[in-house]
Amino acid sequence: MPEGHTIHRAARLHRRALRGRPVRADSPQGRFAAGAAALDGCTLLDVEAHGKHLFYRWSSGDTLHVHLGLFGKFRTVARQHPDEPLPPTTPGTRLRLVADDLVLQLAGPTDCSLMDPVEEDRVKARLGPDPLRSDADPEAMWAALRRRRIPIGAALLDQSVVSGIGNVYRCELLYVIGAWPGRPARELERDEFDALWSAGERFLRAGERSGRIITVDPTDVGARSAARLPAGKRHYVYRRTGLPCRRCATPVERWEVAARWMYACPVCQPR
DNA sequence: GCCGGATGGTAAG
DNA sequence: TTACCCTCCGGCG
Numbered sequence: 611m612p613e614g615h616t617i618h619r620a621a622r623l624h625r626r627a628l629r630g631r632p633v634r635a636d637s638p639q640g641r642f643a644a645g646a647a648a649l650d651g652c653t654l655l656d657v658e659a660h661g662k663h664l665f666y667r668w669s670s671g672d673t674l675h676v677h678l679g680l681f682g683k684f685r686t687v688a689r690q691h692p693d694e695p696l697p698p699t700t701p702g703t704r705l706r707l708v709a710d711d712l713v714l715q716l717a718g719p720t721d722c723s724l725m726d727p728v729e730e731d732r733v734k735a736r737l738g739p740d741p742l743r744s745d746a747d748p749e750a751m752w753a754a755l756r757r758r759r760i761p762i763g764a765a766l767l768d769q770s771v772v773s774g775i776g777n778v779y780r781c782e783l784l785y786v787i788g789a790w791p792g793r794p795a796r797e798l799e800r801d802e803f804d805a806l807w808s809a810g811e812r813f814l815r816a817g818e819r820s821g822r823i824i825t826v827d828p829t830d831v832g833a834r835s836a837a838r839l840p841a842g843k844r845h846y847v848y849r850r851t852g853l854p855c856r857r858c859a860t861p862v863e864r865w866e867v868a869a870r871w872m873y874a875c876p877v878c879q880p881r
Numbered sequence: 882g883c884c885g886g887a888t889g890g891t892a893a894g
Numbered sequence: 895t896t897a898c899c900c901t902c903c904g905g906c907g
Binding site for chain 2: 612613616662677678679680681682720721767769776777778779823848849870871
């Protein structure tokens with residue numbers, strides 16, 4: 611589920627598993643053969659996440675940029691012995707990193723490439739503040755919203771306004787702050803924005819820790835704890851078209867905003 | 882077992 | 895605006 615929480619989680623896990631270790635690198639699919647050859651035998655120095663982007667820094671001076679897009683997936687396989695045969699890869703495996711006790715495989719990414727510092731800066735310059743980063747500045751997001759006439763539902767998907775939020779979080783965030791998605795971004799009140807930012811921080815952080823998106827207060831779905839909620843009970847409105855709102859029972863509506871499905875309760879999120 | 886859809890973004894037209 | 899990337903998962907049979 612690649613919204614920002616997935617990316618920060620991958621950064622944390624990959625950093626812990628691979629930092630300081632030399633790895634073998636190759637591209638079973640072949641589309642990243644030259645890049646993998648450049649990384650082969652190098653040591654991972656650090657991993658940085660910003661929004662939905664990952665940056666891996668290597669002892670060679672190279673930076674590996676990964677963007678999962680909608681389909682990209684990482685798979686890690688533990689190894690007992692360094693001389694154990696490698697696990698099979700799917701034909702689409704773009705990059706494989708092999709350490710003594712771990713194999714990391716990447717398939718289906720939107721981007722997997724080596725970047726120089728100029729390209730890296732260009733990518734980062736396009737990104738708005740990321741609530742999961744310690745250097746995130748909410749005032750930058752507030753200023754960006756004030757400049758836009760587009761609906762708030764569209765602004766939340768614009769990675770230059772705020773980075774790391776995807777379609778699930780945008781729908782759920784607007785529900786929990788009670789804002790109609792079609793309202794112009796610039797008309798959001800300051801107290802609504804503060805609630806939006808803090809809920810965004812809270813949702814993303816919980817997602818990073820658990821590896822899944824759970825936005826409901828468990829008491830709203832008749833559960834004691836958010837842990838192990840079944841798939842149909844994790845959200846207030848996302849993918850619940852026509853089903854009763856969990857708080858007021860009004861049917862959830864669905865329509866397109868910024869080329870993606872938007873879900874909202876017309877009563878809890880008044881226009 | 883097959884089919885359709887999706888958590889996203891880029892580049893072509 | 896449309897095509898594309900080519901993953902996994904859930905619904906259906």
